[in-house]
Amino acid sequence: MPISFANIPANIKVPLYWVEVDPSMAGLPTINLRALLVGVMTADGEAPADIPLPIGSQAQADLAFGQGSELSRMFKAFFANNFANEVWGLPLAEPAAAAAATGTIDVTDAPTAAGTIHLYIGGEHIPVNVSTSDTTATIAQAIANAINDDPSLPVTAAVSAVGGTGVDLTSVFKSVNGNEIAVSLNYYGSRGGEQTPPGLGLTLPASGFLTGGTGTPSFDTAIINMGEEPFEYVAMPYTDSNSLFDWDQEYGFTDQGRWGWQRQLFGHVFSAKRGTYADLIAFGDALNSPVESIMAVEVASPSPSFEWVAAYTAKAQRALINDPARPLQALTLNDIKAAGVHQRFDFVELNSLASTGLAIQKIGGDNQPMIAREQTTYQLNLYGQPDDAYELVTTLATLAKLLRNQKQAITSKYPRHKLANDGTKFGPGQAIVTPGIVKGELIAQYQQDMYVGLVEDLSNFKRHLLVERDPNDPNRLNVLYPPDLINQLRIFAVLAQFRLQYDRGVDTAIIGPSQPPFNAASGA
Structure with missing residues (x-):
């Protein structure tokens, strides 16, 4: 019996017609990429602290987290920028002894x-x-x-x-x-x-802001309670070293991180930091995480940094779900108020901030802030040398999409297959794969990914792709997967080499010697 059935017994005697349905060739990846807003609730909020909760409206956020609370205000900014995608809230209790x-x-x-x-x-x-x-x-x-x-x-x-x-x-x-x-x-x-x-x-208050607020929430219990639930876009409004470290560990590349090999959940953490140019340069120099993107905000912006975070996350989710490889530049942060014209970062400052691991924003024609560059804080490799492998949010967003596409194809089509060497003669319909079959599957998937604009250079991908059986484990297949991620149009540089008049000698050399004028009467 060459066809491999999963459920119908091979020794069945009862007649007549039996069918099992196999969806392995039909499915497409349909993961729901949620956003998660993290912030402090008030004592009158009805939601239990440290437990993620889906939120569908501002009224729900107010009831769950308390009107005017940090988390409720974050949802207000989020909904002003994203009305269509799933979002959850992770409420934090006010820190002990906070003021x-x-x-x-x-x-x-x-x-x-x-x-x-x-x-x-x-x-x-x-x-x-x-x-x-x-x-x-x-x-x-x-x-x-x-x-x-x-x-x-x-x-x-x-x-x-x-x-x-x-x-x-x-x-x-x-x-x-x-x-x-x-x-x-x-x-x-x-x-x-x-x-x-x-x-x-x-x-007004001398600094232009309320002062005397103290207390940074603990994230330990909240992160544990997230479990293995997928949360792709996290808005986390605290930028102290401990908070950033906790979320980098949860979302990073360690064995226990969401980008690690064991969990494969992936995701991004977004934040924002208010400060002077000098303070932000010093702040950015101390950071180095491929999964965290922190937007630099001028001191004079009236909008709180926690609302900047929520707006940034909302626009990132909305855009990256549609296409993870498109740059986020020019996406407006609605309902966020920019600093005054004379108080905004200039070109040199923005360029330096982006070079120091901070995402940057500038003002659009509607006088609202817009994302200028979705930089991550990653700047150095393991040996402390400058490295740009993960400097943009789109890099990991694109890679996550590719890996999910690949995982869906492999787990759907080959969930219970046998493994044989290339060249093995087996009947059609057998649940058997070989390195060559898997390589063909990966190439076909790469072609689909290239068609939708996630990767490029199919010929070099084929040349560098390796699929082989493990020499020490006959049941294991090893793959070297070398995608060439598509890039983004971020800089359009023009050398405008103008002339007041082209040199006629040059014209003659290009188009040949001039001809006598045409005489219409004689035809010559």
Whole structure:
């Protein structure tokens, strides 16, 4: 019986018609590439800490993690940039002994004309109308009321007990990232119709941000509880050395990492870091992970870094699911507010930041930030020498897609096959593979991957591909798989070698000697 059946017994005697269905030649890889947002929840959030939870709407995020919490605000930024792909939340309890960030808005002078205070808390616009009859205490109360009327904000407000002309702000959640909440006025300026009413005196926190927030969450239990669930795109808003190390170990290439040979789950970790140019250069120099991409953010951006992280992750997921090999450049980070024109990184700074292992962003024509280069922090090989093998997110994203395609083809078509040498004579329909059959399968898969724009150079792939039986284990097949990953158009350089007039001698040499003019009457 040359045909290899998986279920119908070879010694069956009962007539007549029996059929088993085999899907091995029909299936296509259909893995669901989820995003995972990681952040601190508040005490009134209903979700248990450290356990991943699927989220389908902002209302669900608010209920599960607490309105205004770090994680709830991350979902707000995520949904503004990605409405279509599956996303989960991983809530973290507030760190033990953590402190909330605080700051004060002081109303020092009453206005001489009516107008609107254009206040921004964490990049969110909070308009407060004032009139000439309002006192400083009345205005302070109006500001506090306007803030508290929006429970989605990451702060609460209370009028100061002493004097009644100050508004004390307190972050809703306790962690060091509470210090990322900016307090500012008139983001769009007078050209955008925003200016402080005449005569009104307001004093904001000196740094422009809430201060005093402390506490970094522990990720140990949360990472353990992720188990073997696939989470391809992780938004992780903490950039201290311990946090980055924990997530690099979970997603890296060690035996226990998600890119390691045992787990084969793959994935990427995204983050963001606010700082001056000098601080970010020093920060980037100390990093070296192929699975982590940290976006550099100017100090003056009103949007918290944890919302930058969520927006970056959302756009990365949305684009890389469609095509993991296309660059992420020019993808807009919606609802994220950039630094002012005079406060943005310039060309030299952006180029240096990208050369120091940080992802970079710049401003698009719509005055919103857009991804400029999805750099990872990988910069050095194991011997500390400069290396660019993993410098771009698209490299590992493309490789993950290729390996998943290959795994699906092999595990679907050859799940219970026998292994023989090339040249073995066996009947058609037998569940037998040889190195040559597998090599042909890999070449066919490579052709499909090339057709959809993931790889190139089929001839050299064939030349370098090796499939052989292990000399010490007759049941093992070893493969050297050498894909040539397709690249991206990232730089378009032009030498515009202009002329005011081409030299006629050169023209003659190119097109030959000039001819006498054509005479239409004589035909000559």
